[in-house]
Amino acid sequence: MTATLVTFSLVAIWSAMAMYALAFIAFTFDLARRATPDALSVPASVSAAATLEARAAARRGGTAVIERTTSAVDGAMRSTKWIRIAMAFTVIAWVLHVGGTVLRGAAAGRVPWANMFEFSLTATAIVVGVFLLVQFWQDLQFLGAYVTAFTLLLLGVATVNFYVDVVPLPPALQSAWLVIHVFVASLGTGFFALGAGLSIAQLLQADERKNKLRFLSTLPDAVRLENMAYRLIVIGFVFWTFTLIAGAIWAEHAWGRYWGWDTKEVWTFIIWTIFAGYIHARATRGWRGSRSAWLAIIGFVAVIFNFTIVNLFFKGLHAYSGL
Amino acid sequence: MASSRPSDHFDSPAPEPGVAQPKLGFVEYLRFFWRQLTSMRTALFLLLLLAFAAIPGSLVPQTTSDPNGVIQYKEANPDLSKVLDFLQVFDTYSSIWFSAIYLLLFVSLIGCIIPRTKHHLQSLRTKPPKTPARLDRLAGYASTAVAPLGATAAADGIAAAQRQLKRAGYRTRLYETAAPGGATELSVSAERGYLRETGNLVFHAALVGVLVAVGIGGGFSYSGNKVVVEGQSFTNVLSGYDSFNPGRFFSDDALVPYSITVDKFTATYEETNLDAYGQPIDYTVDVTTEVPGEDPEQQTIKVNDPLRISGSSAYLLGNGYAPWITVRDGDGNIAFSQPVAFLPQDANLTSVGVIKVPDALPEQLGLQGFFYPTVCSDDVCGDGALTSVHPDLRDPTLTLQVFTGDLGLDEGVPTNAYALNIDNLTQVAGGDSDAAALLLKVGDSIDLPDGLGSVEFTGVQRFVSLDVHHDPTQFWVLLFAILVLAGLLTGLFVPRRRVWVKAQHGADGTRFEYAGLARGEDPLLETAVGDIARKHSESLGLTTVAAPSASQPIRVPRARS
Numbered sequence A: 001m002t003a004t005l006v007t008f009s010l011v012a013i014w015s016a017m018a019m020y021a022l023a024f025i026a027f028t029f030d031l032a033r034r035a036t037p038d039a040l041s042v043p044a045s046v047s048a049a050a051t052l053e054a055r056a057a058a059r060r061g062g063t064a065v066i067e068r069t070t071s072a073v074d075g076a077m078r079s080t081k082w083i084r085i086a087m088a089f090t091v092i093a094w095v096l097h098v099g100g101t102v103l104r105g106a107a108a109g110r111v112p113w114a115n116m117f118e119f120s121l122t123a124t125a126i127v128v129g130v131f132l133l134v135q136f137w138q139d140l141q142f143l144g145a146y147v148t149a150f151t152l153l154l155l156g157v158a159t160v161n162f163y164v165d166v167v168p169l170p171p172a173l174q175s176a177w178l179v180i181h182v183f184v185a186s187l188g189t190g191f192f193a194l195g196a197g198l199s200i201a202q203l204l205q206a207d208e209r210k211n212k213l214r215f216l217s218t219l220p221d222a223v224r225l226e227n228m229a230y231r232l233i234v235i236g237f238v239f240w241t242f243t244l245i246a247g248a249i250w251a252e253h254a255w256g257r258y259w260g261w262d263t264k265e266v267w268t269f270i271i272w273t274i275f276a277g278y279i280h281a282r283a284t285r286g287w288r289g290s291r292s293a294w295l296a297i298i299g300f301v302a303v304i305f306n307f308t309i310v311n312l313f314f315k316g317l318h319a320y321s322g323l
Numbered sequence B: 001m002a003s004s005r006p007s008d009h010f011d012s013p014a015p016e017p018g019v020a021q022p023k024l025g026f027v028e029y030l031r032f033f034w035r036q037l038t039s040m041r042t043a044l045f046l047l048l049l050l051a052f053a054a055i056p057g058s059l060v061p062q063t064t065s066d067p068n069g070v071i072q073y074k075e076a077n078p079d080l081s082k083v084l085d086f087l088q089v090f091d092t093y094s095s096i097w098f099s100a101i102y103l104l105l106f107v108s109l110i111g112c113i114i115p116r117t118k119h120h121l122q123s124l125r126t127k128p129p130k131t132p133a134r135l136d137r138l139a140g141y142a143s144t145a146v147a148p149l150g151a152t153a154a155a156d157g158i159a160a161a162q163r164q165l166k167r168a169g170y171r172t173r174l175y176e177t178a179a180p181g182g183a184t185e186l187s188v189s190a191e192r193g194y195l196r197e198t199g200n201l202v203f204h205a206a207l208v209g210v211l212v213a214v215g216i217g218g219g220f221s222y223s224g225n226k227v228v229v230e231g232q233s234f235t236n237v238l239s240g241y242d243s244f245n246p247g248r249f250f251s252d253d254a255l256v257p258y259s260i261t262v263d264k265f266t267a268t269y270e271e272t273n274l275d276a277y278g279q280p281i282d283y284t285v286d287v288t289t290e291v292p293g294e295d296p297e298q299q300t301i302k303v304n305d306p307l308r309i310s311g312s313s314a315y316l317l318g319n320g321y322a323p324w325i326t327v328r329d330g331d332g333n334i335a336f337s338q339p340v341a342f343l344p345q346d347a348n349l350t351s352v353g354v355i356k357v358p359d360a361l362p363e364q365l366g367l368q369g370f371f372y373p374t375v376c377s378d379d380v381c382g383d384g385a386l387t388s389v390h391p392d393l394r395d396p397t398l399t400l401q402v403f404t405g406d407l408g409l410d411e412g413v414p415t416n417a418y419a420l421n422i423d424n425l426t427q428v429a430g431g432d433s434d435a436a437a438l439l440l441k442v443g444d445s446i447d448l449p450d451g452l453g454s455v456e457f458t459g460v461q462r463f464v465s466l467d468v469h470h471d472p473t474q475f476w477v478l479l480f481a482i483l484v485l486a487g488l489l490t491g492l493f494v495p496r497r498r499v500w501v502k503a504q505h506g507a508d509g510t511r512f513e514y515a516g517l518a519r520g521e522d523p524l525l526e527t528a529v530g531d532i533a534r535k536h537s538e539s540l541g542l543t544t545v546a547a548p549s550a551s552q553p554i555r556v557p558r559a560r561s
């Protein structure tokens, strides 16, 4: 029974990867073919005026004003028909992905995030889930190539390098906190991932030589990207704060102290501090814009580092990769 | 946004360029320094520095969490270790430089919180500010169509707006301002979301709370470890511990002399799943606890489920086997008979242990060897080296080397119970001696050479390694942590905004104007102002018109990029 479920789970995951690959191709086609007749035909002076207005608005502290004055420019954004295909592939891939992850949990008779392989499945499913959900709030489809590439890469590494068979939970992991702490950490990761994607786009957008990448002119401007990134990252930050506290509570139950500077604890703390820095940077004169975008990216790199390098190569109490 | 925020907060007024710096006296220097320390830029710098400074401690083993790792590291890198030792890298998180960074950060934090709290308390008591002369340059600006309204109708409309805003949680105030034509204009100024700043301040103050609670807790806490064999008990007094770590302000009265008797330890290992065969799936200790003045109580301790007792907690951190060994000396007297905890070396609990028999005659005896719960027979595992192949007791086997001589226990120098110093001992069995090492199954007894006596493997018991911790401020740390989270949620997600509704008189009649101003991040401001405008104008039977400055209807549709 377990073996059958494990096989089905793997088949679903491999199929999901195929679909993500197709989605990625379609997303890149979309980016490559994007053209913005309207935006390009807007006389330079007009868009410059709009930017000026946005800056003035930013100084007044009214972010919402920016949205209205720049929407005329953003309105020119043209995605291609490829985006619909790409999103369709992504949704199919995600359904397979979630299915495969749930089957893995069913096979193990517990939540599917108790070792690195399972955690990779769940975390990437959440990243894509957040990506899909966020579309109802903001059109972030232009991040599709980034999200699917990231997911595909991590799923590939997980299935090839991190794979472990279903084994029962060691006593230290038998806790309700496994369910809460790890799941919320993945949620936070999902929001940080999108935030970092937006920050990368922001940096590209702010780059003076941007005319090299044609699709950039179809993206929201740097200020808007920054605002969107901020909103996603603060949500991620709340989840991360919770993860930190929940981890401390769990550590108290399992190891007898709530904080002991174990390597994993250290890196969770470092990440928290970087993003706290990010939030302050956004509020500090001279640090808005590209500098805070870099912090968002560094923060997300630290998240990835914490998950991969720290799990695999650092010694510590969190020896749960299963490898 | 107000002087409450540090002066380099992005929306405080820009510094005036070119102000000549007067010559600074001592007090001015101090003030200057203080202002630098409590600026946003410094907080940001210190935060990033703290993140950076935490890295080395994750690369190099730490004395507190991995003392053996530190010893190994120092052996492997003697030269580098000297430098690292000097830089306190093996104690990164209590090092001078790490402490300096976070203490500076918290001084900066306190220097930031206090003026902001003062300012915030003030603003809580202040009425919303005067309505700006021109609303049409503000966020979400909207207006109704011009209507021939009398002065009372306009006043009623503003009163209705005030009621509506009050119901929506705004603090309001009516203003009468002079209009260009000499007439007066009635308006309501409203503000909401003071909770945002409250949350932010609670958040930052709770961080200080966490730090203080952790600091105090560290001083008054203690932790200790005790290995207890089934059937034996542990008493919570200093001498009852194998190792003990008191905080700086610890005193003996902090120890309530309760006792914990380990009745039984049960380990369950995976039997059916061949991918995980022999992997532990449950550890349970049944204990009887006795607190002075109370009835004994039967309880259990599990890995994620410590025993809470008299303000301290007992955790199950390890377990292993304690072979019961009986040593008879050359005179035939029982010189030693008790279970001895052997320390596990691998997942299948191959364990090493030491037995010291100072009372044996004619000479003291020292034994050291291995215990294998499920020994792998030679013909399967080959090459003569035994190992254990399963953690459960399937074929318990003990191998021992025997030494005689002075064990060095009489000098009063504390010795490690788990190590035998063989420098002054003579080996009589195993190793290079004439006799083979002893190999015993349960019940076996083997005579030692030269009439030194005999060694019997009487039985096997389990032992558990219990950690006892007491941290008087743990509860407070948790409480402040929860406040941190609560403050964060309100500080980040409660919108703070001002909204104005004004009755504007013109030559052709009167109209109502609406506009808002965000204070801090507020993505939904326009929608909110739009909703207020629509609700108010509908209640008055007026229609809203498109905002003249924007080519869009007031009801801003869902933002699309």
Ligand code: HEM
Binding pocket: A276, A279, A280, A282, A283, B005, B006, B009, B038, B039, B040, B041, B043, B047, B105, B106, B108, B109, B110, B112, B199, B200, B201, B203, B204, B207, B487, B488, B490, B491, B492, B520
């Ligand atoms: C231990 C050090 C600190 C940490 C971990 C920290 C963390 C944070 C976090 C997470 C936020 C966003 C939460 C909220 O708005 O409620 C925040 C906001 C803020 N912090 Fe701190 N902070 C620290 C020190 C400081 C210091 C020293 C200052 C003053 C110089 C400061 C000033 C502010 C301000 C003004 C905001 C609001 C930002 C905005 O307007 O968006 N913080 N801080």
